[in-house]
Amino acid sequence: MLYGRERERAAVDALLDGARGGRSGVLLLRGEPGIGKTAVLEYAVAAAGDGFRVVRATGVEYEAELPFAGLSLLLASGLDRLDALPGPQRRSLEGAFGLGEPAGGADRLLTGLATLGLLAELASEQPLLCVVDDVQWLDRSSLDALLIAARRLQAEGVALLLAARDTGVGEDDGGPGVGGAGAGAGAEAGAGEDGPARPSTAVGPLAGLPELRLSGLAEPDAVRLLDDRSGAARTGPALTGPARRRLLAEAAGNPLALVELPSVESDLASGGLALTSRLRIAFHGRVTGLPPATQTLLLVAAAEENGELDVVLAAAAALGAGADALEPAERAGLVAVGADRRFAFRHPLLRAAVLQRAPLQQRLAAHRALGEALEEGDRRTWHLALAATAPDAGLADALERTAARAEARGAHGGAAAAYERAAGLTPDRDGATRRLVLAAEAATEEGKLELAEALADRAAARTDSVFAHALLDQVRAVAHFWHGAYPAAYRLLLDAAATDIEPAHAARMLLQAFHAAWYVGEEPVATVLDRLAALPLGADEPLAPLARHLPAAVLPALGRPAGPLPDVRATAAAARKAGAESPVDLVQLCGAALVLGRDHETLELAAELTAEARAKGMVGVLPTLQFFLAEAELFHGRHRDAEVTATEGLALARDTGQAQWTSQLASLLACSAALAGADERCAELAAAALVPGSAAPAAGEPWAHWALALLDLGRGRAGAAADRLHALTTGPYRHHVGATRAVPDLVEAAVRLGEPDRAAEPYERFARWAGAAGTPWAEALRLRCQALLGPDELAESAYRAALDLHEGAHRPFERARTALLYGEWLRRERRRTDARPHLGAALETFERLGAEPWADRARTELTATGTAAPAPAAAGGALTVLTPQELQIARLAARGLSNRDIAAQLFLSPRTVGHHLYKAYPKLGIASRTELAALFRA
Numbered sequence: 001m002l003y004g005r006e007r008e009r010a011a012v013d014a015l016l017d018g019a020r021g022g023r024s025g026v027l028l029l030r031g032e033p034g035i036g037k038t039a040v041l042e043y044a045v046a047a048a049g050d051g052f053r054v055v056r057a058t059g060v061e062y063e064a065e066l067p068f069a070g071l072s073l074l075l076a077s078g079l080d081r082l083d084a085l086p087g088p089q090r091r092s093l094e095g096a097f098g099l100g101e102p103a104g105g106a107d108r109l110l111t112g113l114a115t116l117g118l119l120a121e122l123a124s125e126q127p128l129l130c131v132v133d134d135v136q137w138l139d140r141s142s143l144d145a146l147l148i149a150a151r152r153l154q155a156e157g158v159a160l161l162l163a164a165r166d167t168g169v170g171e172d173d174g175g176p177g178v179g180g181a182g183a184g185a186g187a188e189a190g191a192g193e194d195g196p197a198r199p200s201t202a203v204g205p206l207a208g209l210p211e212l213r214l215s216g217l218a219e220p221d222a223v224r225l226l227d228d229r230s231g232a233a234r235t236g237p238a239l240t241g242p243a244r245r246r247l248l249a250e251a252a253g254n255p256l257a258l259v260e261l262p263s264v265e266s267d268l269a270s271g272g273l274a275l276t277s278r279l280r281i282a283f284h285g286r287v288t289g290l291p292p293a294t295q296t297l298l299l300v301a302a303a304e305e306n307g308e309l310d311v312v313l314a315a316a317a318a319l320g321a322g323a324d325a326l327e328p329a330e331r332a333g334l335v336a337v338g339a340d341r342r343f344a345f346r347h348p349l350l351r352a353a354v355l356q357r358a359p360l361q362q363r364l365a366a367h368r369a370l371g372e373a374l375e376e377g378d379r380r381t382w383h384l385a386l387a388a389t390a391p392d393a394g395l396a397d398a399l400e401r402t403a404a405r406a407e408a409r410g411a412h413g414g415a416a417a418a419y420e421r422a423a424g425l426t427p428d429r430d431g432a433t434r435r436l437v438l439a440a441e442a443a444t445e446e447g448k449l450e451l452a453e454a455l456a457d458r459a460a461a462r463t464d465s466v467f468a469h470a471l472l473d474q475v476r477a478v479a480h481f482w483h484g485a486y487p488a489a490y491r492l493l494l495d496a497a498a499t500d501i502e503p504a505h506a507a508r509m510l511l512q513a514f515h516a517a518w519y520v521g522e523e524p525v526a527t528v529l530d531r532l533a534a535l536p537l538g539a540d541e542p543l544a545p546l547a548r549h550l551p552a553a554v555l556p557a558l559g560r561p562a563g564p565l566p567d568v569r570a571t572a573a574a575a576r577k578a579g580a581e582s583p584v585d586l587v588q589l590c591g592a593a594l595v596l597g598r599d600h601e602t603l604e605l606a607a608e609l610t611a612e613a614r615a616k617g618m619v620g621v622l623p624t625l626q627f628f629l630a631e632a633e634l635f636h637g638r639h640r641d642a643e644v645t646a647t648e649g650l651a652l653a654r655d656t657g658q659a660q661w662t663s664q665l666a667s668l669l670a671c672s673a674a675l676a677g678a679d680e681r682c683a684e685l686a687a688a689a690l691v692p693g694s695a696a697p698a699a700g701e702p703w704a705h706w707a708l709a710l711l712d713l714g715r716g717r718a719g720a721a722a723d724r725l726h727a728l729t730t731g732p733y734r735h736h737v738g739a740t741r742a743v744p745d746l747v748e749a750a751v752r753l754g755e756p757d758r759a760a761e762p763y764e765r766f767a768r769w770a771g772a773a774g775t776p777w778a779e780a781l782r783l784r785c786q787a788l789l790g791p792d793e794l795a796e797s798a799y800r801a802a803l804d805l806h807e808g809a810h811r812p813f814e815r816a817r818t819a820l821l822y823g824e825w826l827r828r829e830r831r832r833t834d835a836r837p838h839l840g841a842a843l844e845t846f847e848r849l850g851a852e853p854w855a856d857r858a859r860t861e862l863t864a865t866g867t868a869a870p871a872p873a874a875a876g877g878a879l880t881v882l883t884p885q886e887l888q889i890a891r892l893a894a895r896g897l898s899n900r901d902i903a904a905q906l907f908l909s910p911r912t913v914g915h916h917l918y919k920a921y922p923k924l925g926i927a928s929r930t931e932l933a934a935l936f937r938a
Contacts, residue, residue, distance in 0.1 A: 002036075002039055002040070002043055003217060003221040003222075003224055003225045003255070004217055004218055004221035005036070005039075005040060005043070007212075008029075008040050008043075008212060008214065009040075009043060009047075011027060011212050012027070012040065012043060012044045012047060012161070013047060015027050015044075015159045015161065016044065016047060016048055016052070016127075016129070016159055018159065019052070019123075019127040019128070019129070019157050019158060019159040020051065020127050020157075021157075022155055022156075022157045022911070022915075023154075023155060023157070024153035024154055024155060024156045024157060024158040024159070024160070025153070025158075025159055025160070025210075026150045026151075026153060026160045026161075026162070026209055026210055027159075027160070027161050027162070027209075027210055027211075027212060028135075028162045028163075028164060028206060028209040028210065028211045028212070029041070029161070029162065029163040029164070029211075029212055029213075029214060030163075030164055030165070030166045030211055030212070030213045030214065031165070031166060031213060031214035031215065032165065032166065032254070032276075033165060033256070033276045033279065033348075033349060034254050034255060034256025034257055034260075034276075034279060034347070034349070035214045035215070035216065035254055035255065035256075036214055036217075036255045036256075037133070037163035037164075037214055038133055038163065038347075039255070040163070040214070041056075041131050041133055041161060041163055044129060044131060044159075044161050045129065045131060048127075048129045048159075051126060051127065052126060052127050052128065052129045052159075053122055053123070053125075053126050053127070053128050053129070054128075054129045054130075054131065055074055055075065055077055055078065055122065055128065055129075055130050055131070056074070056130070056131040056132065056133075057070050057071075057073045057074035057131075057132050057133075057138075058132070058133040058134050058344075059132070059133065059134035059135055059136060059137030059138040060134070060137055060305050060306075060307075060351075061134075061137045061348070061351075061352065062137070062305045063386055064305075064382040064385075064386060064417060064418075064421075065139050065140065065411075065413055065414040065417045065418075066139055066305065066378065066379060066382065066414065067096070067139060067141045067142075067406045067409055067411030067413075067414035067415075068096040068097060068111075068139065068141050068142050068145070068409065068411060069139050069142065069305065069306070070132075070138040070139055070142035070143070070146075071096065071097075071111075071115065071138075071141070071142035071145050071146065072096070072097045072098075072142075073306070074130070074132065074142075074146075075093075075097075075115070075118055075119075075122075077122075078118050078121065078122045079097070079099070081118060081121040081122060082094065082099075082118070084117075084121045085114055085117045085118065085121070086117070086617075086903075086904035088110060088615075088616060088617025089110060089113060089114035089117050089617060089904075090114070091617075092107070092110045092111045092114045092410075092617060093111060093114045093115070093118065095408070095409050096111050096141070096145075096409050096410075096411075107410060107617060107618050107619050107620050108141060108144060108145070108409075108410030108411065108412070108620075109144075109148060109410075109619040109620045109655075109656045110410075110617040110618070110619045111141070111144075111145045111409075111410060112144060112145040112146070112147070112148025112149055112655075112656075113148060113149070113152070113617075113619060113907040114145075115145045115146060115148070115149040116148070116149035116152050116153065116156075116907070116908075116909060117903075117909060119149055119153070119156065119158050119160075120156040120158065120909035120910070120911060120912075122158075123156050123157040123158045123911075124911075126157075127157045127158070127159065128156075128157065128158045128159065129159045129161065130158060130159065130160045130161070131161050132146065132160075132161070132162050132163070133163045134163065134164070134165075134348055135162045135163060135164040135206065136164045136165055137348075139411075139413070139414065140411075140413040140414070140446065141409070141410070141411035141413060141414060143205055144205070147205055147206070147209075148655050148656060150162075150209065151208070151209075151654070151655045152651075152655060152907070152908065154908070154909070154912040154915065155909070155911050155912045155914075155915035155916075156909045156911050156912060157911070162206075162209070164206060166213070205657075215253070216251075216252045216253020216254055217253035217254075217255060217258075218253065219248070219253070221253075222248060222251065222253050222255075222258060223248065225255060225258050225259070226244070226247070226248065226258050229258070229259050247261060256279060256347065256349075257278075257279060260279055260282045260283070261278065261279070261282055276349070279349050280349055280352060280353045280356065281353075283347075283349055283350045283353035283354075284353050284357050286332065286334060286350075287334070287350075287353065287354055287357065288357075290328050290329060290332065290334075291325065291328055293320065293321040293322065293325035294321070294325045294326070294328045294329050295354075296316060296319050296320065296321040296325070296362075297312070297313075297316040297321040297325040297326055297329070298329055298334070298335070298354045299354055299355070299358050299362060299363070299366050300312050300315045300316045300319065300321070300366045300369065300370065301316075301335065301343050301345070301351075301354075302345070302351045302352075302354040302355045302366075303355065303363065303366040303367055303370060303383075304343075304370055305379075306342075306379075307342040307343040307344060308341070308342065308343070309337055309341040309342060309343050310341065311370065311373050311374060312343050313326075314373040315366070315369035315370045315372070315373040316369070318369045318372065318373065319365060319366070319369050333346060334346050334350060364386075364387045364389065365387070367383045367384070367386040367387035368383070368384065368387035370383040371383035371384035371387060372384075378402045378405065378406075381395070381398045381399055381401075381402050382399075382402065382418075384398075385399050385421050385422075385425060388425055391425055391426060391427040392425050392427075393425075393426065393427050395425050396422045396423075396425035396426040396427075396431075396435070397422075399418050399419075399421055399422035399425065400418070400419065400422045400435060400438075402418045403415040403416075403418035403419045403422065403438070403439075403442070406418060407442060407445075412442045412443070412445035412446035413442075413443070413446040413448065415438075415439075415442040415446075416439045416440075416442035416443040416446060416448065416451065416452075416455075417439075419435050419436070419438040419439035419442055420435075420436065420439040420455065422435045423435035423436045423439060429462060429463075430463070432462070433459050433462045433463045433465075433468065434468075436455055436458055436459035436462070437456075437459050437468055437471055437472060437475075439455045440452050440453075440455035440456040440459060440472065440475045441471070441475055443455055444475050444478045444479060447482070447657070449478075449479040449482055449483060450479075452475050452476075452478075452479050453475070453476055453479050455475075456472040456475045456476050459472055460472050466499050466500050466501065467499075467501050467505075469496075469499070470496040470497075470499045470501050470505070470509070471496075473492045473493070473495065473496040474492070474493065474496055474509055474512070476492055477489040477490075477492035477493045477496070477512065477513075477516070478512070480492065481512075481515070481516050482659075482660075484698075486516050486517075486519040486520050487520050489512075489513075489516040490513055490516040490517045490520050490524055490528075493509050493510070493512050493513035493516060494510075494513050494527070494528065494531070496509050497509040497510045497513065497531065498531075503535045503536050503537050503541070504537070504541050504542075504543065506535060507532065507535055507537060507541070507543040507544075507546075507547050508543060510528055510531055510532045510535070510547075511532070511543065511546065511547075511550075511588065513528045514528045514529065514532070514550065514588070515588075518736070519699070519733075520732075521732050521735075522558050522734070522735045525554065525558065525735065526555060526558055526560055529550060529551040529554055529555055530551070530555075532547045532550060532551055533547070533548070533551040533562075535547055539578070540578055540579075541578060542575060542578045542579040542580040542581075542585065543575070543578075543580060543585065544574075544575075544578060545571045545572075545574040545575040545578065545580070546571065546575055546580070546585065546586075546588065546589065548566070548571075549565075549566055549568075549571040549589065549592065550588065550592050551563075552564065552565045552566065553565055553592040553593060553595060553596055553598070554592055554595045554596065556596055556772040557595045557596045557597075557735070557740070557769055557772060557773075558735060559765075559768055559772075565596070565598075567601075568589050568593050568598065568601040568602075568604075568605050569601070569604070569605065571589060572586050572589055572605060582609070582612060583609035583610075583612050583613050583618065583621055583625065584618070584621050586605070586609060587609065587621055587624050587625055587628070589605060590602045590605050590606040590609065590625065590628035590629070591628055591737075593605070594628065594631055594632065594635075594737045595735075595737060596769075596772060596773050597769075597770075597773035597775050597777075597778050598773075598775075599631075599632045599635045599636060600632075600636075602628055602629070602631070602632040603629070603632040603633065603636065606625050606626075606628045606629035606632060607629060609621075609625050610622065610625045610626060610629055613625060614905055619652065619656065619907065620656065620658075622649065622652050623649045623650075623652050623653035623656070623658050623661035623662075623665060624661055625649075626645050626646065626648060626649030626652070626665070627646070627649055627661055627664050627665055627668065629645050630642040630643075630645040630646035630649065630665070630668055631668065631737065633645060634668070634671065634672065635741070635811070636810055636811060637810070637811050637812040637813040637814070637849060639672055639675055639676070639813070639849050639850060639851070640850070640879075640880070640887070642668070642672055643669065643672045643884050644884045644885075644887055644888045646665050646668050646669045646672065647669065647884035647885065648884070648885070648888065648906070649661065649665045650662065650665040650666055650669060652907075653665055659699075660699040661699075662688075662689075663688075663689045663690075663691075663698060663699040663700035663701075663704075664689070664699050664700040664703065665700070666685045666686075666688045666689040666700060666704075667685065667686060667689035667690075667700030667701070667702075667703035667704035667707060668700070668703050669685050670682050670683075670685035670686040670689060670703070670704055670707035670708070671703055671706060671707040671710060671738075673685060673707070673711075674707045674708070674710040674711035674714065675710060675714070675813070675849075675850075675851050675853075675854075676850050676851065676852055677711075677714060677715075677851070677852035677853040677856075679711060679715075682707055682708065682711050683708070683711075685704075685707070686704040686705075686707050686708050689701070689703070689704040690704050701733065702728060702733040702736040702737075702738040702739050703738045705724050705725075705727070705728045706724075706725075706728060706738045706739070706741075706742045706745075708724055709721045709724035709725045709728070709742065709745060709749075710745060711853075712724065712749075713745055713748065713749055714851075714853030714854055714857070715853055716857075718749045718752040718753050719749075719753060721745065721746075721749040722746065722749040722750050722753055722755070722758060725742055725743075725745055725746035725749055726746060726750075726758055726759075726762075728742055728746075729742055729743050729746055729762040729765075730761065730762060734762075734765070740766065740769055743759070743762045743763060743765070743766035743785070744766070744781045744784060744785050746758070746759045746762055746763075747759040747762075747763055747785040747788050747789060748788060748821070751788045751789065756788075756789050756790070759785075759789070760789075763785055763789065766781075766782065766785065767782050767785075770782040775809075776805040776806075776808070776809050777805065777806065777809040777811050777814065779802075779805055780801075780802040780803075780805035780806045780809065780814070780815075780818065781802070781814065783798045783799075783801050783802035783805070784798070784799070784802045784817075784818045784821065786798045787799045787802065787821070787822075787825070788821065795825055796822075796825070799818065799821070799822040799825065800822075802818050803815070803818055803819065803822065806818060812845050812848075812849065813845070813846075813849055813851060815845070816841070816842040816845035816846055816849075816851075816854070816858075817842070817854065819838040819839070819841050819842040819845075820838070820839065820842040820846075820854065820857065820858050820861070822835075822838050823835040823836075823838035823839035823842060823858075823861060823862075824839075824861055826838065827839075827861060827864060827865055832865040832866055833865075835861070835865050836862065836865050836867055839858055839861050839862040839865065840862060840867075842854075842858045843855055843858035843859055843862060843869065843870075846858055850880065879924070879935070879936075881923045881924070882920055882923060882924070885916060886916050886917075886919060886920045886923075888906065889902055889906070889913055889916045889917060889920070890916075890917065890920050890924075890932060890936075891936065892905065892906075893917060893929055893932055894929070894932045894933045894935070894936040895933075896929075896933070899911075899913040899914050899917075
């Protein structure tokens with residue numbers, strides 16, 4: 001039973017009701033140790049009843065990291081559904097769970113999406129309740145996968161209920177199941193907690209989940225719990241008078257404290273100890289009174305991470321504790337064995353107390369016995385490694401193989417831990433150093449940047465190898481980059497590439513240095529590209545085509561001479577033929593093409609690589625590709641396509657913790673919102689893009705400032721627009737794609753202010769860039785700028801030449817803006833009749849594109865010529881009523897794809913796809929896929 005907890009019960013009931021209705025939901029319970037979170041989880045399981053399928057797991061604090069251990073326990077009952085998943089997702093989970101050979105370089109993000117798919121399959125016949133206690137102790141690979149799934153749950157009928165501590169690392173998080181299964185203690189929410197569950201304000205992987213914080217029991221409930229449990233569940237004299245009052249006061253409504261703290265008044269003198277420490281002491285006392293054999297068995301069980309009874313009994317027997325030693329612990333209510341023959345401690349603090357009270361030699365003996373009781377495999381290797389007290393070459397080799405398997409499954413955190421422990425067991429200095437380097441690289445891949453730098457420092461102190469130091473500088477540089485320290489990352493990579501290392505390694509370092517240099521300035525970019533072009537790479541090197549292409553594509557945009565620019569597709573084909581990893585190694589080609597205005601090449605290659613990444617399940621690279629693809633779509637006037645692409649990319653970037661691309665994609669969507677005149681949305685997205693993240697702070701800063709300036713310009717705030725645009729186009733990011741493309745906007749704003757000199761230097765740079773780009777559309781924009789800047793007698797010829805070049809350039813928005821400016825100029829010249837067709841054409845295009853501020857401006861100008869402007873038309877037709885995700889799904893459905901096929905492409909569940917189509921049909925006034933296909937054809 002629960003004591004109190006009316007609010008918590010209501011939140012759980014709402015979560016379950018949503019799942020019954022086909023809606024998915026997530027709720028994170030937080031609170032101090034012993035506060036009652038586990039009891040609320042048990043209430044949820046009971047409330048779900050027979051109408052739900054229930055899967056559950058509990059995180060276990062452990063000295064090693066076993067990849068996907070928690071996830072495999074959670075989803076074990078659903079492995080018969082793996083065949084229902086798309087191929088890449090199925091193979092990802094099979095590799096994670098050791099059911100198949102993991103593909104090299106497995107995408108751990110795909111495992112999260114596969115987890116979503118399997119949860120949806122488990123909920124296909126009845127709602128699913130997924131319960132995970134002690135989330136903070138899940139292995140990182142399991143936690144990442146579960147949280148990716150949690151953030152993408154929509155309409156699967158899954159209720160995901162999590163519990164996590166909010167106290168210090170290593171302390172308990174679970175709530176008590178006081179008095180046995182199903183019994184627990186609840187608490188009223190504390191002051192200020194009266195509202196429903198809300199997004200977590202916590203930092204770290206759990207941030208952003210809907211959260212409900214538990215506090216201590218209200219006094220009446222605390223008294224009732226104490227009275228109910230003060231008999232059989234307690235030892236010693238009954239609590240009365242001052243002792244009872246002191247216990248109530250010191251427990252502060254903590255249910256576990258009310259049940260477990262000593263009842264003797266003298267024992268309550270805590271001496272200032274924290275409540276968690278006192279609870280551990282109380283558990284120490286409970287264990288100390290047990291027979292020695294029982295204490296040995298409990299120690300073995302505490303050291304074993306999976307709760308497998310057969311393994312625990314076999315290991316305990318080797319230490320002299322037979323199966324009959326279990327009975328005293330069960331009788332005392334300290335442990336229980338479930339129907340699945342899994343061993344469970346009554347509370348995580350009890351398990352921690354058992355481990356902490358045991359002398360070191362006993363803990364080592366327990367790990368050794370467990371290792372010998374387990375079959376060959378990673379668990380056996382880890383237990384033997386934890387028992388080792390001296391270097392052991394054979395064990396170190398086995399642990400390195402464990403680490404390699406973890407990396408192949410995408411579990412880089414587990415790999416880093418295994419490599420580090422293997423280094424400690426390696427007898428020879430060079431071998432230990434090599435394993436520390438591998439540990440540092442794996443920690444970097446996991447995003448554990450502080451650990452990576454610490455491991456790199458340890459390794460560097462042990463070796464004089466030039467190559468090893470170069471690799472370690474690369475590790476440090478990546479850590480600096482993701483912390484936003486771009487100059488430090490750039491310098492480390494440039495220096496590392498200059499050492500006496502193989503050109504192939506230097507090429508990869510310089511490609512990373514190019515990325516860092518891009519955020520430092522033009523000269524660092526040019527320096528990296530000059531070095532890259534000079535590398536003596538053979539034609540058969542996978543990165544050689546890229547190393548030749550990037551300098552030729554980017555240096556001319558910086559005003560530097562370079563060789564002839566090869567076709568992007570030819571470069572991509574040559575790189576693939578040489579063995580480059582596609583699409584990961586080819587993604588930089590998409591960005592480089594944009595730098596010199598080869599937007600059509602980016603459009604084609606990014607679309608191709610995006611489709612390839614989807615087919616291969618390479619989710620991690622998708623946000624990068626989708627950013628470049630959305631840029632190209634926006635530049636081509638495909639505003640709605642860009643919004644759809646960037647919206648999906650932003651969701652993936654957020655779900656997978658890619659702060660750099662979260663910032664970039666949010667800022668690009670801010671630009672799209674500015675063009676549409678969505679003032680509030682533009683401001684919100686720009687603010688989100690400019691907030692420094694844990695990875696790359698404000699990587700989207702240039703696009704965000706351009707977006708805000710476009711909004712100002714469209715709304716007629718020329719002064720504010722000019723200030724933003726001048727800072728953008730003359731500052732350290734002036735070479736960025738967005739800053740370059742913003743120069744025509746600066747020219748327009750400055751001329752409208754009567755201050756054309758503010759745009760003079762940026763225009764000269766833009767003119768040189770347009771000449772280097774050599775594309776008709778770039779020259780059209782240069783001519784438009786020239787027409788604005790004067791002299792006035794040459795304006796008309798410049799406008800007409802620009803409009804001629806716009807024809808066939810497939811950039812309707814820019815053509816319409818040129819037509820608008822020309823029409824405005826004609827009206828000022830009192831040539832109203834000549835102005836009308838240009839203003840009318842501009843108005844039609846702006847309305848079709850949904851560019852509301854520019855449509856308003858064109859309508860005002862057209863009215864000023866003496867012609868009544870038509871009433872505002874619906875932008876883009878009937879499909880504009882759909883959200884970006886609904887539109888994306890509807891397009892694929894119109895092409896004839898099934899819900900399952902669409903779900904596989906978009907990393908959603910089939911039921912979520914169906915849910916969005918169900919919402920889209922009424923908006924469109926249709927009732928079938930046949931009508932949907934006809935609508936798209938129209």
